[in-house]
Amino acid sequence: MGRYIFGIDIGGTTVKCGLFTEEGELLEKWEIATRREEKGAHILSDVAAAILAKCEEKGIEKEEVKGIGLGIPGPVRADGTVLKCANLGWGITPATKIMQELTGFPVKAGNDANVAALGEMWKGGGRGFEDVIMITLGTGVGGGVILGGRMVAGSNGAGGEIGHIIVNGGEKELCGCGGHGHLEQYASATGIVRMAKKRLEHKNVQTKLREFENLSAKNIFDCAKEGDQLACELVDALGTYLALALSHVAATVDPQVFVIGGGVSRAGEILLDAVSRHYNENILFALQNKEFRLAELGNDAGIYGSAKLAAEL
DSSP states (O other), X not given: OOOEXXXXXXXXXXXXXXXXXTTSOEEEEEXXXXXXXXXXXXXXXXXHHHHHHHHHHXXXXXXXXXXXXXXXXXXXXXXXXXXXXXXXXXXXXXXXXHHHHHHSSOEEEEEHHHHHHHHHHHHXXXXXXXXXXXXXXXXXXXEEEEETTEEOOOTTSOTTOGGGSBOOTXXXXXXXXXXXXXTHHHHSHHHHHHHHHHXXXXXXXXXXXXXXXXXXXXXXXXXXXXXXXXXXXXXXXXXXXXXXXXXHHHHHHOOSEEEEESGGGGGTHHHHHHHHHHHGGGSOGGGOSOEEEEOSSGGGHHHHHHHHHHHTO
16 A cells, blocks of 8 residues: 555634545545634644644554645745735744644645645546636635646745636725725625625615525525526626636636636536636637536545645655
8 A cells, every 4th residue: 555645724713634545545534623822823733733643543654654735725835934824823934844843744835725726636626637727716716726737826825816806997895805896806605795785775676685684695596596687697797707807817827627616616507607608708719618617525625635735745
């Protein structure tokens, strides 16, 4: 049997941990709490302790471990230094160096969105492709760029911030980042609800969406599937803005496939249809007719991608 690898996905609330074979078979997964007190000073030591405890529990010798991959919710430089991570309370943190010292194992780290994209390429919706763009549509919009089977993180580890591509120069409301007209304001779960609430201000609009006290993105997609006109228009608007942003990305990196994940992706084919329908309107002929697929790994994408980093050590 080959060696073992650990895939670690550090989130603001929990750290997801996975023990894998070197070939990418998930043997066991578990979670520990993310202790953010004292500016996240205990997070890496907690992760190291969890890994060493798992090795002891399973009788895994040090030489049987190829390495550890870390997915971190912030920009990560090539040397494994985290520049800043507000969700964890970290400032500049040499994450891989610290983890190597704590465990004695080789370590490689990456931004969590890029790592999730790597996981989908390896074992999920992007299987069979090496040039993959992943978009995660959740509370916000994240992204990851994989070219030639490797993450493109950029000089400061901030590559793949697709959610902050400008798709509407006339927008007056602020994006969470302080900018205006960013994709995240339209294609996230909060974004489509924001668009809906603006439309519902017009009292003459007849729609089932008025029946929901706490309107959600799922409500909108469900009503669109039932043929509600306003809901259909909102899904179409989301698809239009997302297709526009992805056409910009495609013109830069020419991927083989777009993989769409995050909570909004659970809407399924209606989402893929909305995006693919508008994508070709905005793009050079040579870049048309790309594959659009749904992500398959869900919340496990991060541990799979982190394990892939470790497999490459």
